[in-house]
Amino acid sequence: MKLETFDDVMVSIxxxxxxPFHLLLGNGFSMAYDYKIFSYNALHDFVTKLEDDDLKIIFDVINTRNFEIIMQNLDNFSVLISAFDGSAKLKERIDAASVRLKMSLLEAVKALHPEHVFKVPEEESQICSTFIKNFLDSGGKIFSTNYDLLLYWVLMRNKVLNHVDGCGRELENQSEFVPEEEQNWSELIWGKYRDTQNIFYLHGALPFFDTGVSVVKEEYNQFNYLLDNISNRMEKGEYPIFVTAGDGAQKLNHIKHNEYLTYCYDSLCRTEGSLVTFGFNFGEYDEHIIEAINRAAKFGKKVPDRLWSIYIGVYSDADKAHIEQIKSRFKCKVHIYDAKTAKVWR
Structure with missing residues (x-):
């Protein structure tokens, strides 16, 4: 297949x-900003430094830095213990280790994350904003599988006016007339502007918390940076919406049990036009994303109002070979472009 450039993608736009041209961001988006912070290696090194004997044994035995593989192995082992009438105590220990690993991963993302929005150089933030606006200005939507704050920061700092994440405030004492200065407004609650939403965090993200009644988005205030407020919630035992399951089926199961995640995923399934990916490698644990793309493409049926094509960014010859190998799994036209030619951060 021909290896295109991002300029070729822009010509198509x-x-x-x-x-509409939509954008799907994977971990490569964050790694392109700083691979030392957002790579699996950095997360692995952080978690392995924790004083957890069970997790240390697990890392030594499974011997990989890919958290998805580790979680999949733990889930499989737990099922096998039950299937063979194994020790209930051992199963409980494995399940508990799996939960601690997921929480440790979340802690690692938070701990390694840049402290606040202004840690991202202004020029890099502006360049990234321009990159993202290419898609929003076409009427497209932005889908991200990343948990971090980079996308949120870029959108807010550069005042990208036509972005909508679906969140808004509700007047809490609206049953009675009160002067404006006495009105009580809620936290930022997801759902108020879902009909015009064009920013979707497919696997959740640090600012989004499920209270059991609603999904709220944490924000910065005059006292604390956003990451500080997120940390305060976590110290109270609240955790962000965060998909950390093993394979694609398990991820989709997690998604379907959360209203916000379901809405985001279904929105990807309903996209029309073209989809451009950056930093997303379509690995063996991304079956649910390929399924969503094929649903959007109406599984290849020649009907209107469907996803017609996908432009997949690759970084290396190995990446290109991988996409060429799985090309037939996509039920729309596939283009491959050199992700290194896209000016995303610098």
């Missing part, structure tokens, strides 16, 4: 002004 300009040529097809009546077609």
């Amino acid at each position: 300009r040529k097809n002004r009546d077609r």
Whole structure:
């Protein structure tokens, strides 16, 4: 297959002004900002430094830095223990270790994360904003599988006016007339602006918390940076919406048990036009994303109002070979472009 450039992608966007171009961001988006912070190696090194004997044994035995593989192995082992009438105590120990690993991963993302929005150089933030606006200005939507705050920071800092994450405030004492200065407004609650939403965190993200009644988005205030407020919630035993299951089926199961995640996933399933990916490698644990893309493509049926094409960014010859190998799994036209030619951060 021909290896295109991001300039070729932009030519397609300009040529097809009546077609929305959507963007799917994977971990490569964050790694392109700073691989020392957002790579699996960095997360692995953080977690292995924790004083947890069971997790240390697990890392030594499974011998991988890919958390998805580790979680999948733990889930499989737990099922096998039950299937063979194994020790209930051992199963409980494995399940508890799996939960601690997921929480440790979340702690690692938070701990390694840049402290606040202004740690990202202004020029890099502006460049990233321009990259993202290419898609929003076409009428497209932004989908991210990343947990961190980078996308949120770029959108807010550069005042990208046409972005909507679906969140808004509700007047809490609306049953009675009160002067404006006495009105009580809620936290940022997801759902108020879902009909015009164009920013979707497919696997959750640090600012989003499920209270059991609603999904709220944490924000910064005059006293604390956003990450500080997120940390305060976590210290109280609240944890962000965060998909950390093993394979694609388990991830989808997690998604379907949360209203916000379900809405985001279904929105990807309903996309029309074209989809561009950056930093997303379509690995063996991403079956649910390929399924969503094929649903959007109406499984290849020649009907209107469908996803017609996908432009997949690759970094290496190995990445390109991988996409060429799985090309037939996509039920729409596949293009491959060199992700290194996209000016995302610098």
